[in-house]
Amino acid sequence: MFYKEWIKTRWFYLVCILVTFSLCGYEILNINRLVSLKGASHLWEVAMFRDAIFIDLLHYVPLLVGIVAAVVQFVPELVQKRLKLTMHLPQGYVRSLSEMLAFGFVALLAIFCGNLVMLIVGLNSVFAGEIVSHIILTAVPWYMAGLFAYELVAWICLEPVWRRRILDILIAVACLRVFYMSPLPEAYNSMLPWLGVVVVIGLALPLTSVVRFKEGRE
Amino acid sequence: MIDCINLTHYYGKRCIYENLSFSVPRGRILGLLGKNGTGKTTTINILSGFLKPRSGECRIFGQNIIGMNPELRRDIGLLIEGHVQYSFMTIRQIERFYARFYPKWDKNVYYDLMSMLKVAPNQRISRMSCGQRSQVALGLLMAQNPQVLILDDFSLGLDPGYRRLFIDYLRDFVKSSERTVFLTSHIIQDMEKLIDDCIIMDYGKILLQMPVNELLEKYRQYNLKLTDNSDLSGIEDIFHPMAMHGNVEFGSFLEMDKLQSLLQSKGIKYENLTSQKVNLEDAFIGLTGKY
Incomplete structure (x- = not known):
């Protein structure tokens, strides 16, 4: 199953890696430019007293990546009800879908972790560990939103009934809003474990759509 | 080999059929004929496990298709209406993908058929004509080597040459080792050359089920x-x-x-x-x- 998903999505993930790492690189270069223009002490002051995090450009990038990843992976399965082919394979359909989801989830997780590692390395050359931690902890919910968006959009794409799909979209928008409610840095620190639990549980959502597809709901 | 017992299905309040029962014995090719809206695709969907009927059950190899052991599907070949396949794959990639799932996979059968199409192994399926795609789908079915085939409107979108090619290959494949086939097609001339038995459906019921030879004789x-x-x-x-x-x-x-x-x-x-x-x-x- 990973072979099929790889063939289907490899170009998307290649573009995704290029874009997200380029944006991270751009943010690091931008910070370094500010250091050379105004000095590191000025940036430290801005970071500590004005709660600046310097990577605002990345705010919605993981969300967009998660949404597009799910669309690229699951819309081709729905065209001409191609999902029937996958579900007819001689293995349980829950297993087939779990493998598909695992592929997308792990691919996104790897890219997002790579982005965060790049940011940590880049920021460490300019800021103290506490400030780096402050910036990264602010960005972590954005990346979690990206993973959750992937699961929600997969859930919506696989839903066989249009009316139900519209309801799912509304629920998905409301759920994702939670990740962006507070603009304050580190506002989600105490919630991070819970958001992590939500992201893990969210992997089961697309399975409910596939059960409905299997029953022939229209 | 295939038994459908007392199938009843409704879409909303519209009754498609009630207490529909039929069987397909081993080694027979049964064609389901009916006008649009009589429930042919519904029957195929129920039979392939993609639609839960309101009541009744379909059995293949004696097992209810709902909750069937997935491994039994190794011996059930399914052709989806329009010869749908993973069109983002190439001829070689799709063969490699399916080969891992089927122990009896025979790639030579598939590549023999592909060589007749004169297409390169790295040709993407989405760039092939409808007729060529039908041959890819048929080649994959034959390589799978299943005991039961379920074919939904196999002639859809094919010109007369490809229809004839599809039928000739399919008939030869099926008759070579007593395979059981359940199929529909909107072109009945094609069915006449292929099927042993037919079911003619009218709205809500089976009008008749009998061997084609007997029907044409009587x-x-x-x-x-x-x-x-x-x-x-x-x-x-x-x-x-x-x-x-x-x-x-x-x-x-x-x-x-x-x-x-x-x-x-x-x-x-x-x-x-x-x-x-x-x-x-x-x-x-x-x-x-x-x-």
């Missing part, structure tokens, strides 16, 4: 000229009489002498009664009507 199309104002509609054993300028055309399983007796018993005055054998398409239209 079914007659009759023509006569009415000499009074009689009406043949509603007479049992006379199917869909169509009157035009006093000439009436209808179908029946009755032989000439029995039909004459029937008409006489109903007091119908007529002349120039003729009968002829017909092909499967004409028999189908005669049995189900043109409208």
